[in-house]
Amino acid sequence: MIRILVLVAVFFSGAALMSLEMAGFRLVQPEFGSNIVVWGSLISVFLGGLALGAFLGGRWADHRPALWKLGAILACGGAVALAIPAHSDAVLDWTFPGEGAPLPAEWNAGGEGARAAEGALRVYMPPDLRWPTLWAGILLFLVPSVFLGMVSPYAAKLLIRALPRVGRGVGNVSAISTVGAIVGTLGTAFYLVAWVGTRWLLASNGLVLLGFGAMLGLADLASRRGRDSNPRSR
Numbered sequence: 001m002i003r004i005l006v007l008v009a010v011f012f013s014g015a016a017l018m019s020l021e022m023a024g025f026r027l028v029q030p031e032f033g034s035n036i037v038v039w040g041s042l043i044s045v046f047l048g049g050l051a052l053g054a055f056l057g058g059r060w061a062d063h064r065p066a067l068w069k070l071g072a073i074l075a076c077g078g079a080v081a082l083a084i085p086a087h088s089d090a091v092l093d094w095t096f097p098g099e100g101a102p103l104p105a106e107w108n109a110g111g112e113g114a115r116a117a118e119g120a121l122r123v124y125m126p127p128d129l130r131w132p133t134l135w136a137g138i139l140l141f142l143v144p145s146v147f148l149g150m151v152s153p154y155a156a157k158l159l160i161r162a163l164p165r166v167g168r169g170v171g172n173v174s175a176i177s178t179v180g181a182i183v184g185t186l187g188t189a190f191y192l193v194a195w196v197g198t199r200w201l202l203a204s205n206g207l208v209l210l211g212f213g214a215m216l217g218l219a220d221l222a223s224r225r226g227r228d229s230n231p232r233s234r
Contacts, residue, residue, distance in 0.1 A: 002067060005219055006155045009070055010173050012212055013077075013151035014180030015187070016205045020081060020148075021046050022188040023205075024141050026198040027084075031092045032133050041130070045137035046145045053149020060150070061157035067223070070154050071216030077147030078209025084140055085199040095136040097127040152177050 024042050025034065032038050057073070152173050160169035192201050 002219070002223065003159060005067070005216060006070065006158050007172070007176050009074060009212060009216060010151060010155045010176045011180035011183075012208065013074065013148045014177035015184030016077070016081070016180075016209055017046070017050075017145060017148045018181040018184035019188045019192065019205050020141060020144060020202065022185060023193065023198050023201045024137070026193060027088055027140070027202070028092065028133065028136055031096055032129050032136070035129075037129050038133050041133040042137045042141065045134070045141050049142050049145025050149035053146040053151075054153050056146070057150030058153040058157075061154045065154065065157045067158065067220035068217045070151065070158065071213040071220065073147055073150050073154060073213070074209045074216065075213030077144045077151075078206040078211075078213060080144045080147065080206070081209060082203050082206025084144075084202045084206075088140060088199075091136055091139045095132045095139070097129065097132045 021042065024046075025039065028038060028042070060069070156170050156173045159173065160166055188201065192204075196204060
């Protein structure tokens with residue numbers, strides 16, 4: 001039963017990570033657009049969070065691993081994801097680099113455009129979105145991606161009990177996490193965004209992670225009580 005719960009946690013973490021990433025693109029699109037700069041910035045944030053999470057999760061897993069600690073990782077990631085809609089507008093407003101040059105439609109609306117000669121050559125220079133988009137992604141999505149990146153190495157530590165099974169255990173964790181990521185990507189792109197909207201989707205991911213994290217904590221508590229009440233299991 002514990003093994004199944006750990007594998008389900010890996011699946012949910014992979015699905016939630018990709019769902020957050022897809023919803024993140026939709027969240028920043030009205031402010032920053034959807035060009036390659038935006039995509040590259042957000043993808044880099046999530047990959048960086050995964051790398052840092054894998055590093056931290058592997059180190060924490062070597063110190064008395066427990067199922068409730070895996071639940072705490074999921075719950076922390078869920079709590080951060082749940083809070084994203086509450087502060088996303090402030091983050092996007094703060095990181096956006098201003099209005100930039102006047103839009104072409106505003107060139108003859110008054111001011112400098114009205115004083116310039118008719119038909120004069122104008123060059124529109126949009127604001128540089130590279131670093132502002134990266135900062136927005138870091139502030140909104142780095143922390144939850146770090147927590148979700150911690151899940152796989154921690155789960156592998158809980159599942160692998162003997163050295164000869166290391167390859168099989170790591171392979172199973174990686175495969176299930178990838179399947180979860182595929183389900184999260186397609187589910188978000190095909191259905192969830194249209195059904196619940198971007199902000200509710202972010203909050204829903206947080207609630208699911210919080211709920212499953214609490215479930216893991218309760219399962220660990222029940223397992224410990226069962227061992228304490230059964231002398232043969234000691």
